[in-house]
């Protein structure tokens with residue numbers, strides 16, 4: 001991806017312009033929408049509102065990073081099917097839609113007075129607040145693992161430097177050695193992700209003459225998404241390279257020793273040449289700090305019909321952070337939430353008709369180049385929850401043509417979802 005220098009400066013200028021003001025008070029007659037978190041959910045919501053109702057809202061997107069690095073397709077980077085730069089995208093395309101992009105961390109929300117305060121102390125008033133902070137990792141749930149240890153045992157479950165670190169470590173693994181992947185309990189971001197990751201790591205090892213290396217998945221679950229399809233793919237593409245151990249076999253993770261790259265379980269102590277630890281997850285910490293989380297589950301309760309927070313009617317919570325019934329935590333789901341929320345916000349503020357919500361998801365997983373499987377569903381909402389209305393999944397034993405078509409579909413989806421969130425042809 002090429003970053004357009006002119007647009008980058010426009011982004012920087014827009015942010016600096018906002019920062020130069022002592023406070024952003026109600027200078028606008030248009031309804032003000034503040035969106036915190038410029039991932040799939042937040043950016044898509046911003047763009048959807050701007051495209052559907054040009055000029056109707058004053059939209060501010062607050063995102064701490066200047067470039068968005070997609071978690072989705074980061075496994076393909078590990079598999080040698082993409083370069084890192086192809087995962088990174090600029091927010092500059094949003095400026096063409098009159099969206100005010102501020103690259104800063106949002107610190108505080110005064111929900112009584114409807115004001116968000118940024119790290120620079122800039123204050124943003126809102127009529128509606130959209131919070132889409134993604135996930136954070138629950139390090140304490142993995143004995144012996146701390147944020148500092150992520151340098152030795154990367155998680156790479158939030159994309160960026162961690163993703164590059166995992167790839168560097170993969171490139172140093174010697175033939176005949178063992179890679180350990182610790183897969184998390186449900187619910188977590190991208191249910192098939194750890195198993196696609198194992199496939200893509202095996203692909204790289206095999207393609208670089210290290211076919212005697214082994215990947216052991218120490219899972220926190222007794223079963224996983226698209227299990228039969230992955231196992232069939234591993235058997236045919238990477239025989240003997242990937243071993244999956246559920247807790248009924250390894251007995252549970254007792255202790256990690258990051259300095260020795262060891263994982264103690266009830267069954268045995270495993271030593272890895274590389275250890276990829278994917279901890280349990282909860283809603284992004286901003287949702288905790290702003291008291292929008294259900295503490296028991298660790299996720300944000302929302303009205304399934306609109307994605308409106310159950311704890312504040314002026315706030316919408318989208319993407320991985322939300323409790324969305326049967327829907328998996330995925331970029332596809334986040335995009336679907338954003339579109340429903342955008343309609344509900346327009347209905348609130350402009351009086352446009354409300355809609356009966358329909359949500360969608362499809363998750364493609366690559367097992368090899370031109371070999372992908374998929375699972376997906378259509379969901380309907382009731383005031384209580386979001387439930388699966390119909391679903392589909394790839395079949396065992398499909399032809400190479402069908403799998404190639406699924407792989408090509410996934411690439412088309414990547415381009416489409418990035419364009420849907422960033423409005424840019426820069427992909």
Ligand SMILES: Cc1cc2nc3c(=O)[nH]c(=O)nc-3n(C[C@H](O)[C@H](O)[C@H](O)COP(=O)(O)OP(=O)(O)OC[C@H]3O[C@@H](n4cnc5c(N)ncnc54)[C@H](O)[C@@H]3O)c2cc1C
Pocket residue numbers: 036037038039040041042062063064065068070071072073074075104105106107132133134135156157158189190193197284286318319320321329330331332333334362363364
């Ligand atoms: C390895 C892997 C593979 C995946 N593959 C797929 C796939 O193939 N298909 C699929 O559909 N999904 C996939 N996913 C899942 C997908 O990446 C997530 O579900 C999706 O990113 C969720 O979007 P989000 O907007 O909720 O969160 P995010 O994309 O994480 O965005 C949240 C944003 O909020 C920002 N933020 C948080 N707090 C603040 C704050 N206080 N102030 C300012 N900014 C803030 C963060 O910087 C971040 O940019 C994959 C995930 C992983 C880890």
